[in-house]
Amino acid sequence: MMKVLIFLVTLTNLIYAGESIPVEELHNAHLDDFYFLQAGQDYRLIVRGDREGNGGNGDISQVAKRLDGINILLNREGDHEFVDVVQSLKELITTGFFITCARKNTMNRRLDALNYQFEGNSYIVLNCKRWRRQNLRSQKTLLMHELVYLAGYDDGNYALSTSLLRFLRNR
Numbered sequence: 001m002m003k004v005l006i007f008l009v010t011l012t013n014l015i016y017a018g019e020s021i022p023v024e025e026l027h028n029a030h031l032d033d034f035y036f037l038q039a040g041q042d043y044r045l046i047v048r049g050d051r052e053g054n055g056g057n058g059d060i061s062q063v064a065k066r067l068d069g070i071n072i073l074l075n076r077e078g079d080h081e082f083v084d085v086v087q088s089l090k091e092l093i094t095t096g097f098f099i100t101c102a103r104k105n106t107m108n109r110r111l112d113a114l115n116y117q118f119e120g121n122s123y124i125v126l127n128c129k130r131w132r133r134q135n136l137r138s139q140k141t142l143l144m145h146e147l148v149y150l151a152g153y154d155d156g157n158y159a160l161s162t163s164l165l166r167f168l169r170n171r
Helices: 023-029 058-074 083-095 128-133 136-150 156-169
Strands: 013-016 019-022 035-039 045-048 097-102 113-118 121-127
Touching (some): 035 058, 035 083, 058 083, 058 097, 058 136, 083 097, 083 136, 113 136, 121 136, 136 156
Parallel strands (some): 097 121
Antiparallel strands (some): 035 045, 035 097, 113 121
16 A cells, blocks of 8 residues: 555645635644653553543543554554555654544534644544534544544545455454
């Protein structure tokens, strides 16, 4: 599988469904709300924020649990057609990335999430209202989709993330 760098969002406007989303404004609105997630030695994700523990944000705790499940799947051994994608995802998770849930009225209502790179860091902004309505499988698929893009792969219509999750679950 060929890796395609697609970091189109570089803190300008993202055009989605004909609407312009001011990414820089969205980023700045959440600067104090980002949590840093990174894989620990036992493949569990470590959540770091400016608060002790993570008791103050149930959404981020839930995200970390979903990402733990994905991370465990990624760390299963074996050769397969997705080996390059899996390696890129493992590197992203080991390096770490920032994640937050968008506050009300700062994100397009029809957008589940967006991701971008800024100053060498990777960011995911989730639409919390939409996140809470999704079931476990949909949440994991959405997170995998965002991670696949941050790892530099095109995942139009969730084709790669869905195939990858299906493959990893059945191994």
